[in-house]
Amino acid sequence: MVSIEAGAVHLTVRINALAERIDNGYDVDVRAGGLPESVEGEETKEFDPATKKATEKVLEAQKSLEFMNVEGKAILTLEPPPDEPRETADSGDSD
Secondary structure (H helix, E strand, C coil), X not given: CCCHHHHHHHHHHHHHHHHHHHHCCXXXXXXXXXXXXXXXXXXXXXXXXXXHXXXXXXXXXXXXXXXXXXXXXXXXXXXXXXXXXXXXXXXXXXX
């Protein structure tokens, strides 16, 4: 069984990889479904209020994520190097 700390580290690495792909122009489609509805003849499962609230919050947020906003600066990019190389102590003439 994986420890919580190892799981958190793995999740952090995967989220960072996903963020990098998004910054490189990949489109990502994340979907979430609602809580399962009760089926006739089966025992009804009650979900705790925190689970219901979290599900509603995710489904509401999902609506605003349907359209990509491609304007603005990428979050995880580095500035490009300058066009002119900087002079260093070794770059002068040694004659």
